[in-house]
Amino acid sequence: MNRRTLLASALAAPFALTALGHFAVPAAHAEIDINTAAQFVQTTGQDLVGVLNSNQPVAVRRQQVAAVLRKAVDVDGVGRFILGRWWRVATPAEQQEYMKLFEETLIRNLSARFGEYQGVRFSLGRSQQRTEDDALVNTTIERPNSAPFSLDWRVGEVGGQPRVVDVIAEGTSLRLTQRSEYSAVISRNGGQVAALLDAMRRQIAALAARETR
Amino acid sequence: MLSLRRSSLLLAGLLVVSACATRPPADEPEAVAEFEQTNDPLEPFNRTMFAVHNGIDTVVLRPAAKVYETVLPQPVRTGVGNVLSNLRSPVVAVNDLLQGNPDRLLVTVGRFMINTTFGLGGIFDVAGATGMPGHSEDFGQTLATWGVGEGPYLFIPVLGPNNPRDLVGRGADVAADPLTWILANNGNTAENLGYARLGLTILDARANLLDTVDAVNETSLDPYATFRSAYRQNRNQQIRNAGELPSTAGPLARRAQPGNAAAAEPDAGTGALQPR
Numbered sequence: 001m002n003r004r005t006l007l008a009s010a011l012a013a014p015f016a017l018t019a020l021g022h023f024a025v026p027a028a029h030a031e032i033d034i035n036t037a038a039q040f041v042q043t044t045g046q047d048l049v050g051v052l053n054s055n056q057p058v059a060v061r062r063q064q065v066a067a068v069l070r071k072a073v074d075v076d077g078v079g080r081f082i083l084g085r086w087w088r089v090a091t092p093a094e095q096q097e098y099m100k101l102f103e104e105t106l107i108r109n110l111s112a113r114f115g116e117y118q119g120v121r122f123s124l125g126r127s128q129q130r131t132e133d134d135a136l137v138n139t140t141i142e143r144p145n146s147a148p149f150s151l152d153w154r155v156g157e158v159g160g161q162p163r164v165v166d167v168i169a170e171g172t173s174l175r176l177t178q179r180s181e182y183s184a185v186i187s188r189n190g191g192q193v194a195a196l197l198d199a200m201r202r203q204i205a206a207l208a209a210r211e212t213r
Numbered sequence: 214m215l216s217l218r219r220s221s222l223l224l225a226g227l228l229v230v231s232a233c234a235t236r237p238p239a240d241e242p243e244a245v246a247e248f249e250q251t252n253d254p255l256e257p258f259n260r261t262m263f264a265v266h267n268g269i270d271t272v273v274l275r276p277a278a279k280v281y282e283t284v285l286p287q288p289v290r291t292g293v294g295n296v297l298s299n300l301r302s303p304v305v306a307v308n309d310l311l312q313g314n315p316d317r318l319l320v321t322v323g324r325f326m327i328n329t330t331f332g333l334g335g336i337f338d339v340a341g342a343t344g345m346p347g348h349s350e351d352f353g354q355t356l357a358t359w360g361v362g363e364g365p366y367l368f369i370p371v372l373g374p375n376n377p378r379d380l381v382g383r384g385a386d387v388a389a390d391p392l393t394w395i396l397a398n399n400g401n402t403a404e405n406l407g408y409a410r411l412g413l414t415i416l417d418a419r420a421n422l423l424d425t426v427d428a429v430n431e432t433s434l435d436p437y438a439t440f441r442s443a444y445r446q447n448r449n450q451q452i453r454n455a456g457e458l459p460s461t462a463g464p465l466a467r468r469a470q471p472g473n474a475a476a477a478e479p480d481a482g483t484g485a486l487q488p489r
Contacts, residue, residue, distance in 0.1 A: 032432075085243040085244075085247065107430060126459075145287070146424075150456070165388050170447050170450065170456065171446050171447045171449060171450020171451070171455060171456055172442075172443045172446045172447050172450075173446060176442060176446065177439055177442045177443050180438050180439070180441065180442035181249070181433055181435050181438045181439045181442070182434065183247065183436055183438075184435040184437070184438035185434045185438075188435070193315070197433070199434045200434070203432070203434060
């Protein structure tokens with residue numbers, strides 16, 4: 001029994017999974033400057049940490065998180081990437097509903113855990129250009145009473161603006177992992193996108209219940 | 214005896230056949246591509262094993278890890294983790310060698326010497342604190358660098374996500390570990406030490422995964438699929454030796470980049486930064 005192998009089953013760190021797990025946008029086509037990307041991650045991270053650590057009521061903070069996410073992420077692009085081949089199987093009504101639920105999931109995953117993120121800090125690590133189109137910006141996330149962990153943000157240029165394309169922890173890309181998850185739900189329900197939408201609705205309800213606890 | 218073996222073979226064969234996932238028809242190229250990408254032809258069987266594992270985990274592993282986490286403060290748990298990593302050094306060194314990485318071999322041997330002495334038997338990661346962080350290797354990774362394919366995805370209860378290549382690698386690592394033979398051949402006390410080491414390794418590994426596994430089980434719409442995807446991606450990173458802490462001292466130091474925030478974490482432990 002070795003530790004690495006079990007560790008290997010770890011998805012991202014919980015923070016990444018729940019807070020940033022849905023920050024994925026399809027690959028952008030304009031090449032992005034590494035410094036622009038690092039600056040963008042710095043600003044977005046500060047905004048997010050500021051909201052997470054503020055003393056405002058939960059509902060207010062949820063609104064603020066939603067605003068930060070909408071500014072930093074092309075939610076439509078992320079959502080489409082994750083739905084993958086099922087996007088064309090879905091009816092236009094299902095596509096629309098999926099996008100709505102996807103954004104809601106993204107926000108609720110953060111707001112349900114405001115308590116856990118109290119005291120979170122982050123700092124930029126090494127920055128490096130990884131692919132021809134995207135920049136990979138490394139950050140270190142620290143929470144009280146937890147070992148720090150490393151998180152890579154893949155930043156692309158969408159509509160002339162830097163946007164987070166993916167978040168990678170321990171070599172695990174969250175958009176790829178989530179695509180696998182959503183596809184499994186649909187496949188196991190006879191290829192019905194509606195089954196995924198049901199599961200997403202239940203998840204949002206559960207997260208909302210958790211928030212009021 | 215022979216007929217018993219034959220019938221159990223037959224049973225195993227039937228189990229595997231009946232447990233195969235259905236390959237999508239060829240006229241659905243995207244579905245076929247996904248089926249191949251997922252690399253899980255034994256999915257129904259694996260999902261059953263995953264359910265078995267979750268049963269064991271709920272009743273035994275997770276509660277034990279919770280107690281371990283509650284009873285021992287973080288510095289003690291870090292020390293235990295450091296000792297276990299240090300004891301694994303010979304196996305890591307063998308694999309560094311087999312992968313043809315003399316610099317990484319030197320790091321492993323140097324760390325072992327420094328941490329065993331100045332680190333009081335490996336309790337303190339002195340080498341890591343002075344800029345020579347550790348890394349892990351196993352024979353599954355060595356086989357991968359030799360070009361051996363992973364084979365079909367497997368989920369094994371207690372061991373977790375796996376594949377034939379990594380299972381063979383695990384066996385080879387146990388066989389190559391001098392402690393395996395020392396502890397097995399030196400009487401009851403040594404044998405009990407071996408069990409203690411195994412138990413602590415399991416506790417340490419499971420405790421390190423508490424938050425992560427809980428988060429996946431709470432938020433994933435299909436935890437089995439999430440763990441499968443994450444395992445394979447993470448494994449690929451380990452094989453590439455990517456995502457490791459940069460060295461500022463020792464044979465690997467010249468590859469370190471200046472201004473690295475991660476390097477400023479002296480107590481980040483051995484190997485890559487781990488989620489808590």
